Amino acid sequence: MISEPKITPELIAEHGLKPDEYERILTLIGREPSFTELGIFSAMWNEHCSYKSSRLHLKGLPTKALWVIQGPGENAGVIDIGDGEAAVFKMESHNHPSYIEPYQGAGTGVGGILRDVFTMGARPIAALNALRFGDPAHPRTRHLVAGVVAGIGGYGNSFGVPTVGGQVGFHTRYDGNCLVNAMAVGLADADKIFYAAATGVGLPVVYLGSKTGRDGIHGATMASAEFGEGAEEKRPTVQVGDPFAEKLLLEACLEIMGAGCVVAIQDMGAAGLTCSAVEMGAKGDLGIELDLDAVPCREEGMSAYEMMLSESQERMLMVIAPGKEEQAEAIFRKWGLDFAIVGHTTDDLRFVVKHKGEVKADLPIKELGDQAPLYDRPWVETPKQQRIDPASLEITGTLPGALERLMGSPNFASKRWIWEQYDHLILNNTVQRPGGDAAVIRVADGPKALALTCDVTPRYCEADPFEGGKQAVAEAWRNITAVGGKPLALTDNLNFGNPEKPEIMGQLVCCLRGIGEAARTLDFPVVSGNVSLYNETHGRGILPTPTIGGVGLLPDVEKMATLAFKANGETILAVGETSGWLGQSAFLAEVFDREDGAPPPVDLELEKRNGDFVRALIEDGLVTAVHDVSDGGLLVAVAEMAMAAGIGATLVSPPAEMSPFAYWFGEDQARYVLTVNGGSKGAVIKRAEAAGIALSKLGTTGGDKIALPGERAIVLEALRERNEAWLPIYMGAGMM
Amino acid sequence: MKAAVILFPGSNREGDVAHAIRQITGVEPAVVWHADTELPAGTDLVVLPGGFSYGDYLRCGAIAARAAIMDAVRAHAARGGLVLGVCNGFQILCESGLLPGVLVRNARLRFICREALLKVERNDTPFTSRYARGAVVRFPVAHGEGNYAADADTLKRLEGEGRVVFRYVMPDGRRDDTQVLNGAANSIAGIVSEKLNVLGLMPHPENQVDPLLGSTDGRALFESMVDALERV
Numbered sequence: 001m002i003s004e005p006k007i008t009p010e011l012i013a014e015h016g017l018k019p020d021e022y023e024r025i026l027t028l029i030g031r032e033p034s035f036t037e038l039g040i041f042s043a044m045w046n047e048h049c050s051y052k053s054s055r056l057h058l059k060g061l062p063t064k065a066l067w068v069i070q071g072p073g074e075n076a077g078v079i080d081i082g083d084g085e086a087a088v089f090k091m092e093s094h095n096h097p098s099y100i101e102p103y104q105g106a107g108t109g110v111g112g113i114l115r116d117v118f119t120m121g122a123r124p125i126a127a128l129n130a131l132r133f134g135d136p137a138h139p140r141t142r143h144l145v146a147g148v149v150a151g152i153g154g155y156g157n158s159f160g161v162p163t164v165g166g167q168v169g170f171h172t173r174y175d176g177n178c179l180v181n182a183m184a185v186g187l188a189d190a191d192k193i194f195y196a197a198a199t200g201v202g203l204p205v206v207y208l209g210s211k212t213g214r215d216g217i218h219g220a221t222m223a224s225a226e227f228g229e230g231a232e233e234k235r236p237t238v239q240v241g242d243p244f245a246e247k248l249l250l251e252a253c254l255e256i257m258g259a260g261c262v263v264a265i266q267d268m269g270a271a272g273l274t275c276s277a278v279e280m281g282a283k284g285d286l287g288i289e290l291d292l293d294a295v296p297c298r299e300e301g302m303s304a305y306e307m308m309l310s311e312s313q314e315r316m317l318m319v320i321a322p323g324k325e326e327q328a329e330a331i332f333r334k335w336g337l338d339f340a341i342v343g344h345t346t347d348d349l350r351f352v353v354k355h356k357g358e359v360k361a362d363l364p365i366k367e368l369g370d371q372a373p374l375y376d377r378p379w380v381e382t383p384k385q386q387r388i389d390p391a392s393l394e395i396t397g398t399l400p401g402a403l404e405r406l407m408g409s410p411n412f413a414s415k416r417w418i419w420e421q422y423d424h425l426i427l428n429n430t431v432q433r434p435g436g437d438a439a440v441i442r443v444a445d446g447p448k449a450l451a452l453t454c455d456v457t458p459r460y461c462e463a464d465p466f467e468g469g470k471q472a473v474a475e476a477w478r479n480i481t482a483v484g485g486k487p488l489a490l491t492d493n494l495n496f497g498n499p500e501k502p503e504i505m506g507q508l509v510c511c512l513r514g515i516g517e518a519a520r521t522l523d524f525p526v527v528s529g530n531v532s533l534y535n536e537t538h539g540r541g542i543l544p545t546p547t548i549g550g551v552g553l554l555p556d557v558e559k560m561a562t563l564a565f566k567a568n569g570e571t572i573l574a575v576g577e578t579s580g581w582l583g584q585s586a587f588l589a590e591v592f593d594r595e596d597g598a599p600p601p602v603d604l605e606l607e608k609r610n611g612d613f614v615r616a617l618i619e620d621g622l623v624t625a626v627h628d629v630s631d632g633g634l635l636v637a638v639a640e641m642a643m644a645a646g647i648g649a650t651l652v653s654p655p656a657e658m659s660p661f662a663y664w665f666g667e668d669q670a671r672y673v674l675t676v677n678g679g680s681k682g683a684v685i686k687r688a689e690a691a692g693i694a695l696s697k698l699g700t701t702g703g704d705k706i707a708l709p710g711e712r713a714i715v716l717e718a719l720r721e722r723n724e725a726w727l728p729i730y731m732g733a734g735m736m
Numbered sequence: 737m738k739a740a741v742i743l744f745p746g747s748n749r750e751g752d753v754a755h756a757i758r759q760i761t762g763v764e765p766a767v768v769w770h771a772d773t774e775l776p777a778g779t780d781l782v783v784l785p786g787g788f789s790y791g792d793y794l795r796c797g798a799i800a801a802r803a804a805i806m807d808a809v810r811a812h813a814a815r816g817g818l819v820l821g822v823c824n825g826f827q828i829l830c831e832s833g834l835l836p837g838v839l840v841r842n843a844r845l846r847f848i849c850r851e852a853l854l855k856v857e858r859n860d861t862p863f864t865s866r867y868a869r870g871a872v873v874r875f876p877v878a879h880g881e882g883n884y885a886a887d888a889d890t891l892k893r894l895e896g897e898g899r900v901v902f903r904y905v906m907p908d909g910r911r912d913d914t915q916v917l918n919g920a921a922n923s924i925a926g927i928v929s930e931k932l933n934v935l936g937l938m939p940h941p942e943n944q945v946d947p948l949l950g951s952t953d954g955r956a957l958f959e960s961m962v963d964a965l966e967r968v
Contacts, residue, residue: 157788157849160788242791243791244791244793247748419849421847425849425940426749430949558948
């Protein structure tokens with residue numbers, strides 16, 4: 001028998017448990033925990049699994065709507081999309097593993113979120129991701145971009161899901177801590193959703209999928225700590241992905257679900273066997289007894305502790321319906337996967353783990369989750385910044401010069417080099433490909449389609465967490481609207497620094513309040529999400545980055561809008577008020593290296609009014625192109641529409657009282673750019689007047705240049721080349 | 737047209753090709769499991785779909801080429817039956833000896849998903865009769881190992897016998913072996929067997945049959961096969 005280490009204060013600290021948390025364990029079980037039990041507590045009570053710092057504040061989020069079938073708390077959120085169909089989706093971070101080992105870290109992030117979706121009985125139909133890297137000049141950035149992108153592609157392409165959209169940004173505050181947020185969307189019959197809660201006593205608990213190895217032990221604990229020196233030494237805690245096994249697991253799971261074999265199912269994600277077994281039991285008010293002798297292992301001599309904490313990938317735990325064991329086993333064997341009965345449900349609400357005839361753990365199952373520490377951490381509000389008066393800025397240079405600079409900068413440069421490494425066409429339903437406002441995926445043979453997007457503007461969140469949180473939601477809502485979709489629900493991935501610092505905790509609290517307020521006003525509830533804290537290196541936190549993944553519905557995909565200009569001689573219109581808001585704008589950041597001032601305020605009622613107006617225009621076929629206005633303001637929006645089409649534009653002069661830079665590059669919210677042809681122009685203007693919507697003419701499409709009054713013309717082809725060039729050149733410079 | 741799509745562990749574009757066949761012929765193809773030993777009676781066309789059979793962890797297509805069903809596929813091909821291998825299917829055809837050469841990693845070592853321009857080199861095959869000879873069509877590629885390689889003699893024989901059916905070309909329709917997206921020898925995108933009844937190609941005609949998804953350039957390939965079978 002292997003002797004287990006003694007429980008010492010050092011060992012407790014190595015498990016990421018604070019002294020008062022250990023006291024809590026002693027009170028709960030009335031004795032010293034065994035080594036295996038200590039491992040189980042550390043897995044269940046770390047930040048990643050217990051949400052101990054955020055739980056209190058997540059309660060304020062709106063999670064309900066008529067179309068919400070399942071809100072937060074399950075593997076993924078579920079919404080009704082009509083015709084008996086449901087969309088199942090969630091976003092999750094894999095930040096620390098991706099920094100340590102970018103290929104496997106990002107790949108297993110994709111694998112984990114796909115598993116969350118098909119665990120609920122849904123076939124994944126699309127994947128998205130939001131990536132944040134450090135300064136391009138930082139020596140590690142290129143390596144991370146190459147590895148993360150290859151890892152996401154390597155997993156998703158092999159698994160067979162189209163990776164259709166997302167966001168990529170660079171900022172020095174992510175130098176030591178990149179962000180990899182992966183989102184997956186699946187499709188299921190609304191009445192055939194599978195859940196984690198076990199029912200029935202004495203039923204077999206079955207282990208399915210790949211074998212258990214020693215990889216990923218304490219992965220979730222690692223993900224819940226700050227990085228210091230030697231982060232790279234944590235590489236052994238990163239799991240290794242096997243997309244082939246995951247594809248087989250998908251097919252086998254959907255097949256046995258279809259055959260009526262499954263009572264409850266939970267994937268083995270963070271904290272593996274521990275977390276999945278406890279959730280199934282606790283949610284179903286049942287105990288679980290596991291016999292680890294039956295667990296399929298990849299390596300010999302694995303201890304109970306190692307098996308309980310392994311994060312080996314592509315594994316599932318299920319409770320099988322009585323009498324269905326043989327049928328379920330036959331299906332798994334057909335797909336070449338392991339199938340083992342590793343335990344059973346009990347009625348004593350205990351979580352019992354046996355190994356080689358010994359009881360290695362015997363803990364109260366509900367309390368493992370329910371009694372996890374809950375912190376109301378002290379927090380302070382981020383000091384408000386002054387609004388920047390455009391007249392106070394000494395702006396030199398020209399509008400064309402500033403536009404060219406922006407379009408060639410890392411954050412605005414085309415991300416084609418990235419998304420061409422993702423199979424974005426598989427499954428034959430990608431109607432709107434990467435590069436638009438939202439990806440559009442046809443549902444089955446149509447006419448319905450889903451609009452999908454990932455959004456957040458971290459520098460707004462840093463300057464004003466409340467307004468930044470609102471803006472992230474509004475931006476996702478707007479992107480779905482801009483393709484003609486009705487926004488239905490969102491998933492959030494909250495990436496922040498160390499919550500034990502009051503100013504960081506304040507960012508989390510206020511961003512959540514902003515997200516909650518926007519989600520409520522826009523009727524865009526939160527149905528799933530993930531919290532990633534301790535994104536700090538050497539004591540410096542990342543920019544607060546609450547990524548919002550939005551899902552919307554297009555009843556008829558034929559009516560979808562795209563952002564490319566469609567013809568010469570069409571009128572370009574702006575919907576929404578332009579005040580020339582330059583605080584925290586991309587223009588100031590990229591051209592003047594200034595990140596200051598108050599970010600643009602978000603008027604949610606106005607967002608709703610303007611968005612509903614635009615969506616109705618799209619539905620009624622009155623507009624030819626639509627683009628939401630975000631980073632970079634009106635001129636960037638127009639340039640993107642022009643470049644996508646190869647059709648130029650002649651633009652008007654801004655109002656006399658306004659600085660042209662503020663007008664063209666300001667980032668006022670609730671705005672869209674659209675084009676109308678002669679036939680519908682009058683109708684659109686009339687509608688706007690009747691509805692009290694601000695509508696202004698920006699210019700006319702045509703030619704091969706963007707012409708601004710009194711400025712040199714911007715040759716579209718040259719602008720496009722500049723926009724396409726940055727990323728391949730940057731990545732090429734570091735390769736053979 | 738009675739089509740059978742072979743399903744290997746790790747195949748993932750079987751649904752895409754089945755969708756295209758259903759849309760064009762109105763008939764749902766049979767899905768045949770790799771461990772089976774026989775094709776459904778009366779099978780006209782065998783499709784080896786795209787994907788990552790066995791994870792492509794070994795040389796891609798190498799394990800699938802040895803699957804139980806492949807003897808039946810070889811027999812079907814020997815009888816003159818139509819066989820279409822797309823992407824991983826092309827790799828499997830090469831590994832199983834039904835087509836010469838091999839697909840190796842893309843020259844730039846990265847997976848590529850983008851629309852490629854292809855020249856239809858001949859239209860007297862069962863797969864291309866509905867295209868004009870020399871037409872330039874647009875099919876997407878989605879592969880990490882699509883770089884066609886063969887020894888000099890094999891390339892010479894393929895070219896001499898006119899067995900290169902699809903070739904990557906530049907936007908002006910010109911072939912440029914130095915610019916080809918994956919590094920393929922002679923810009924080869926697709927080749928046929930000596931008897932013209934087995935086609936392997938890396939790009940995906942099945943993803944280009946619906947105007948909503950970009951173009952319908954892929955339809956003619958499936959329609960050509962229907963024509964060929966009707967002529968028999």
